[in-house]
Each structure stands twice: as C-alpha cells, then as structure tokens.
Amino acid sequence: MTNIKDLAKMSGVSVSTVSRVLNNHPYVSAEKKAAVLKAIECTNYNRNINAVHLSRGKTQLMGVVLPVTDTPYFALLLKGIAKRALENDYKLVLFQIDYAEEKEIEALQMLKQKQIDSLIICSRKCELALIQEHIQYGTIVLCEKTTEKSLPSVFIDHYEIFFQALEYLYQKGHKKIGYSVGRKTGSNSSLREQAYRDFLEKYKLPFYSDYIMDDCLYFEDGEKVMQRLRSMDIQPTALIITSDQVAAGIMIECQKEGISIPEQLAVIGFNNEPIAKMMNITTIDIPLVELGGDLFLQAYHGYNSNKQISVKLIERETV
C-alpha cells in the first residue's frame, strides 16, 4: 500500500508537507499541494480512500435518515433518492433508525465529522434547533414544510391535502370522518390534525379522539383499523387512510365482512400506488419517486430553498 513516504517521494516534497496537505493545513503552497494531490491520484493502486477524503474534503457519501424502508412511502422516497445518487455517482449511508433519536444525532455527528457530505432527513424525531446547529457542517435537507427559511426542504403540504380530502368527503355527504396515520407525533401529522380540527370547526362537527388512528403503516393494519371501528359507539362513515396499502387491507377486510364500499364506508387512500389503481381506490396522488429525487438534488447541489411538490386527488370507486 502506498504510504505517506511514497507520496512525498513522488511529489518531491517532504513527508511533513504531505501530511499538511492530507490534513488541509493552510501553510502549504498551491504548487506543492497540487504535486501531492497528483501523486495521490496516480497511486490509486490500493490507496486508502480515507486519505483521499482527507485531501479532498469530500466523501461522495450522502446520509439518509428514515424510520423504515419496508413501507411504500419510504421505499419509494428511497428509490427516488437512490436513482439520483446512482446518476450522480454518490453513495448513500442509510440510517434506518425507527425514530431512535440518539441515532439521528449520530447522523448529524457524522456530518460534523465529515464522514458524509450531506444529509437527507425523510422524517425526524430531533428538534429543529438541533438540526439547525449542524447546517454549518454540510447541507441538510428535510422532507417537511419548514417555516424556518435557513433549512432547505422538499415537501408536500399535508395541511392543504388533508383539508382538501375532508372537504371532498363532506361534499359527498360525510360528516363522521376518521383517519389513520403512521404516528401521531411528527410535523406532518401535526399539520394533518390541525387541518382536521379546522375542518370540524368550520362545519361545527364534534371531535372524537378515537377517530384518529395511529400506527397504521402496512397492508395488515387494515384489519386493525376495522377492529377499532367495530369498538366505536359512533362509527365514522368515511376514512382518510394515509397509505394505499392500509386502504387495500381495509377493502379486503370489508369484503370478508360483507361491508360494501363506498355505500357503507367511504375510503380515500394516499400515494396512488399501483395497488390503488388495481383495486380502484380513490386516492391522493403523491409523486414519491420524484420527491425523493428532488431531495437528493437539493442535498447534492446544496440549494438553500423550500420546494413544494403538488399532489392531486384521483377519483375512483371508493368514495
């Protein structure tokens, strides 16, 4: 393996100069630095890439924080990120950490320690303030609507979408509307709840806390939703389900139980996954792969902007 001595010999400088270059020490002439970097380039046989990263200040690694990868929402975001990473010769360091806050902090520390060049946080547990402390070390892009302009983001407006879906159901005659989410905490779900409460307020409708169902992420959670519905004194006549997979699970359950959709229960899914098309589920079309791609590009280019991705309601046969 090429060592620092070989590099010194090749570039015609002292070992100390090589180590200065490797450590980004300021007192090295441009000429000598160029000679050392050229030697590093030439000796790519078995070079230790960590030395190269030291010299370049870039790792070509981007961190991605997400809770899970086995739900369509996060899998499709990751697909979009990975596609753009492939095109731009970047590797992804995956933090699939299921909202473990200390692991999210580790991701921020890796950015600080220059082990990754930038970081995408698809869904966070950390306070925004902590994230903001780390933007000096590299680009951090969030996938949520940030009021704080200093934090770049690519997002969909969950408040607006939810309000629109609720209005749509109301126009179709529904006044008892429940909904399901992955988790109740988190900025996206806070916006959804705000939209829900504002909607109830607008039409003077009562609030039932059990109409908000959390921990619904997978196809099989459709069974859970139907169990919860059965336990309610006043059952909702319509549901907004923030995952087409869960909505499809609800349809299968309703089929088994002889509940007809949309006559007895209306359902709006989310994402417009292929399963929604095949099962004719009315849904919100969210271009997740493109959203993921935009997250990558924003992190890659270091754009400091807040980009909103638009979505639309797809009317099919479940409302």
Added chain:
Amino acid sequence: MTNIKDLAKMSGVSVSTVSRVLNNHPYVSAEKKAAVLKAIECTNYNRNINAVHLSRGKTQLMGVVLPVTDTPYFALLLKGIAKRALENDYKLVLFQIDYAEEKEIEALQMLKQKQIDSLIICSRKCELALIQEHIQYGTIVLCEKTTEKSLPSVFIDHYEIFFQALEYLYQKGHKKIGYSVGRKTGSNSSLREQAYRDFLEKYKLPFYSDYIMDDCLYFEDGEKVMQRLRSMDIQPTALIITSDQVAAGIMIECQKEGISIPEQLAVIGFNNEPIAKMMNITTIDIPLVELGGDLFLQAYHGYNSNKQISVKLIERETV
C-alpha cells in the same frame, strides 16, 4: 479543528510520528502509537473522522448491494440487516443499483479502498471470480448457495423449495404448472429452472418456455401474469409465484374476471408476507428479516461459513 500538530503536542511525539500512526506505518513503537491514538480519542471535538479511520483501519461502515428496496423480498432483507446494524453501531452504505454491473464493481472497490469494512451482496450481477479476488480486503457475504467454500453466505435452497412446491402441486393433480420470477438470470433463478426441468423430467411432462414468466416483482405484475396466461394456447392450471405481492395481484385480477381460485387456477406465493395471511394465500414461509440479520452478523463477525436457512410450505386456500 484539531490538526496533526495538535495531536503531536498532546501525545508528546513528533508530527512525523503522528503521521506514521495515521498511515499505519510499521516503524512506530507501541508506546508512541498508544499515545497518539489516545490523543485522537481525547480530541473528538470536531475531529475529522477520516483521520480516525486511517488510524483504526475501521470505518464502522458496511456496504449492502441490492437491486431495489421497494419489493418486500429486498425491503425485508434490508430491514433485518438494518436492525442488526443498529444494535451493533454500524452504518450501512446502500448500493441500490438495479444490477448495474459497474456499480457492483464500485462497491468491491470501496472495500478494497477501505471505505467500507465489509460487504453484503443480496443479489449479484458480477462473476463469482471477481468477488473472490476481493475477499482479501474484507468480508464479503452472499445471499445465495455457493459451492465455493471460500465465500461466506447465508442462503435458502431455491432448488429444494421449488422442487417441493412442484411436487405438492403434482400431488394435488396439477400437471401444467407455470411460474414467475423477478429475473431469469441470476443464480437463484437458475436453481429454480433446474428444479423445474428435473421435475418435468421425473414425471415425463412437456416443457413450455412461456410457462416461465420473468419481470414479476410488484403487486401490479399480477395483471401482467394474467395477460400472459390468456395469450397461451395451453394454459397452466397452477402457478408458483415467487412473491406474495404478485400472487395477491393475481387474486384481485381473477376476482375481477370471475376466475375461481383454486378451482380454475391454483396459486402458491412466496415469503409468507402479511398480505398472504390476510388473503389466505398458500405460500412458502421465508424468514427474510432473520435472513437479513444473519447476513449482517456473518459480515460483522467475519465468519467464513455457509449457513442455510430453512423454509416451509404454509397450506392455506389457494391450492
């Protein structure tokens, strides 16, 4: 930021000695090396982790090569790998590369360049010989049955499983059996085809090449399978579908078309995903999360063994 000079001062050695330690140069006394490493530990304030990796020879990064992450098979493997990585304080570098061979080679090169400590290849495009050339640089674990003992692996025996599923369908009276896979090439699908041909040979049954359907990975591919079936002169009476998602898609299509399962078409799925349980699909139970966890542990510990994971047929209502 702490630089090489600070480290030298703190550890009471010369700058050259620090650089020798950072570059793993042999001619440094154990005592001096320990002093430098201690100084590196103490100055974790803003340290450049790449310098630490140089000194430790470890990155705490493990590479994972897979084609996609948005199918249950790979998503669940990754879930198992990520779970164990989290427990063992390792980060994953994701190569979601859709069988781009040059990107697979890049992953091998990252191992060679010590940018990652080890590599899991969930599904490969590269020749085994090329992979074998790289085992000198770090542990590489494959997720396939390798006859070559020098390559560690955790695998399921696709030949055995396929033969067992075919025999099961034959005992139920089926002689025209088709099957679907993700891709026809690849070592797992080669084993499946061998099992299929051996089965046909055993019972003196004819081979129809269109009975082997590839590119079937997602729920919506169930529609494609049914379209292909309609175009066949002699249609199969039973299908082995190497994904419960695709099998579920087939069931939805059959429901729409009034084809009754299992009377008119028998279906065996793969993986035993929750969707298979909810839709009562007969399937092969494959513990993918555990398999992923074992892949991680083998790479982490550097075990040089070949571990087979056993699977079983779950009888439900589609055969």
